[in-house]
Amino acid sequence: MTIEVGIIAPTAPVEIQPDAGKPGRGRGTLPISLVTIAVIIAAWSLASVYGVVSPLFLPSPLIVLKAIYNVAVNGFVDSTLAQHTFASLLRIFAALAASIVIGIPAGLAIGTSRIGKGILDPIVEFLRPLPPLAYLPLIIIWIGIGEASKITVISLAMLPPIILSTAAGVKSAPADFVNAARSFGASRLQVLLYVILPSAIPSILTGTRIALGAGWSTLVAAELVAASRGLGFMIQSAAQFLVTDIVIAGIIVIAAIAFLLEILARLLERWFVPWAAHR
Amino acid sequence: MSVLSLQSVSLAFPVDRDISQTRLVLDGITLHLASDEFIAVIGRSGSGKTSLLNLAAGFLKPTSGRVSVDGVDIAGPGADRAVVFQDDALYPWLNARDNVAFPLKLRGIAKGERRLRADDLLAKVGLDNAGAKNIWELSGGMRQRVGIARALASDPRFLLLDEPLGALDALTRARLQQFLLKVWSDSKTGALLITHSIEEAMLLATRVVVLAPNPGRIVADIPASFGRQLLSGKSLQEIKDSPEYRRLHDGLTGLIHADAQEDAA
Numbered sequence A: 001m002t003i004e005v006g007i008i009a010p011t012a013p014v015e016i017q018p019d020a021g022k023p024g025r026g027r028g029t030l031p032i033s034l035v036t037i038a039v040i041i042a043a044w045s046l047a048s049v050y051g052v053v054s055p056l057f058l059p060s061p062l063i064v065l066k067a068i069y070n071v072a073v074n075g076f077v078d079s080t081l082a083q084h085t086f087a088s089l090l091r092i093f094a095a096l097a098a099s100i101v102i103g104i105p106a107g108l109a110i111g112t113s114r115i116g117k118g119i120l121d122p123i124v125e126f127l128r129p130l131p132p133l134a135y136l137p138l139i140i141i142w143i144g145i146g147e148a149s150k151i152t153v154i155s156l157a158m159l160p161p162i163i164l165s166t167a168a169g170v171k172s173a174p175a176d177f178v179n180a181a182r183s184f185g186a187s188r189l190q191v192l193l194y195v196i197l198p199s200a201i202p203s204i205l206t207g208t209r210i211a212l213g214a215g216w217s218t219l220v221a222a223e224l225v226a227a228s229r230g231l232g233f234m235i236q237s238a239a240q241f242l243v244t245d246i247v248i249a250g251i252i253v254i255a256a257i258a259f260l261l262e263i264l265a266r267l268l269e270r271w272f273v274p275w276a277a278h279r
Numbered sequence B: 001m002s003v004l005s006l007q008s009v010s011l012a013f014p015v016d017r018d019i020s021q022t023r024l025v026l027d028g029i030t031l032h033l034a035s036d037e038f039i040a041v042i043g044r045s046g047s048g049k050t051s052l053l054n055l056a057a058g059f060l061k062p063t064s065g066r067v068s069v070d071g072v073d074i075a076g077p078g079a080d081r082a083v084v085f086q087d088d089a090l091y092p093w094l095n096a097r098d099n100v101a102f103p104l105k106l107r108g109i110a111k112g113e114r115r116l117r118a119d120d121l122l123a124k125v126g127l128d129n130a131g132a133k134n135i136w137e138l139s140g141g142m143r144q145r146v147g148i149a150r151a152l153a154s155d156p157r158f159l160l161l162d163e164p165l166g167a168l169d170a171l172t173r174a175r176l177q178q179f180l181l182k183v184w185s186d187s188k189t190g191a192l193l194i195t196h197s198i199e200e201a202m203l204l205a206t207r208v209v210v211l212a213p214n215p216g217r218i219v220a221d222i223p224a225s226f227g228r229q230l231l232s233g234k235s236l237q238e239i240k241d242s243p244e245y246r247r248l249h250d251g252l253t254g255l256i257h258a259d260a261q262e263d264a265a
């Protein structure tokens, strides 16, 4: 079995450039996508207006909108929508910080050192294919049901993409870049800090974007199981009381935040590594 | 004065990752570059020019023989032998000035001082106002000048240049040849220039070395004075029209051509 190939394949950041650079891609399909969304909402409205599906299972878009407003103002299960959202975001960013602090050095170790690769490869390869919910119960047994266990699980889900994209970025550093620094007298550490790390940043940011996606879905799932606040918890509670409008409202908010996080990540890429598009 | 020496150097690469089988790429290379010389190495593609430069830079270790500076074997790349690359190898995350200042940063020189010296070097290569520019905003010729300024910033005893002008259009190339000549004569560093162009080699170098392939070996090492004539103000046309220029040009063309025929036979 060759671990090396498997490790790189799923998360290897092939495309670093933002889509904006490719003519006709985003612009060409946007109107079609908008029409699709409009059709789905229209079908949804019709289905609920004509009672095709019981409102208990599928409330109309208007009712869902009202539910969003209602949760935002009056709250649901002891917290407002803002509080639920804040609780979720806090977890995701705490986990992101933890996995960046651990993941980037780990990725550098895999990418630059035989020993580092030997030690870390099996761990990452073990972790990567595991669904986080599979180890959530174990983590709860180990460190309890509080914030720490949720943040740990989310971090574990975020770590592999960050580690692997860092390692891939390290390997993509052009040999001439490294040789140039060495011919100007750079030490090994200087080569790592001033050449290899900056070369890897576009790849690391792509990995971070993937990690945010993985982390966000893990977060919601983790909150479904064990939390007293958060968007996942809100949905789970609403489902228990069959408050379908809040369930759907929660789903829409989750999707919207995921979308915003993605946009934020892409903006960060453009701000931090404007040169990546010019390589 | 310093001397960079390759003594009876040979270099073999493994064939297809099979360590037991090797292919000889350079054989019995002996070459001494003094710090007031400008050596141009010409030879056909695959004759081992880049390999020769990589040995001198310390990026590659010779299979046998010695590479030394002033009699001391080199341990690897070092700031005394700065390299200018064919594809500039400028760091796109740094602007032009910070690229030039990079070797100074490596030596722990303070930021203000770095900036002053980088701007000085940029002015020297005719890019006074380009310091804040991003690398991708520069033309190919400007990039190579930044690359040369960056190499000079490391205050080397030898400049190693691997076809730095190879990717440029003819006009820019001719301009940068003059520029390179001036930089070399001002900076008192030894220069080792790899090039495909016989004309470029003749106009710049104090010695033209011809490398024949399979395995790469030196078949000619000829002194030339056209660069000095250019520096002393003689016109390019006058030099190119001179009988000695034509004679050397024909001779070098014949040498490179001869081994092409030998290859075909």
Ligand SMILES: Nc1ncnc2c1ncn2[C@@H]1O[C@H](COP(=O)(O)OP(=O)(O)OP(=O)(O)O)[C@@H](O)[C@H]1O
Binding pocket: B013, B014, B025, B043, B044, B045, B046, B047, B048, B049, B050, B051, B052
């Ligand atoms: N890392 C390597 N492993 C195996 N063979 C190599 C390696 N580098 C170069 N070679 C071989 O060594 C020979 C000389 O290569 P080199 O790059 O030095 O030639 P060159 O004269 O610079 O050619 P060009 O003018 O095309 O740049 C070539 O046949 C090449 O295939």
Ligand SMILES: [Mg+2]
Binding pocket: B049, B050, B051
């Ligand atoms: Mg070459």
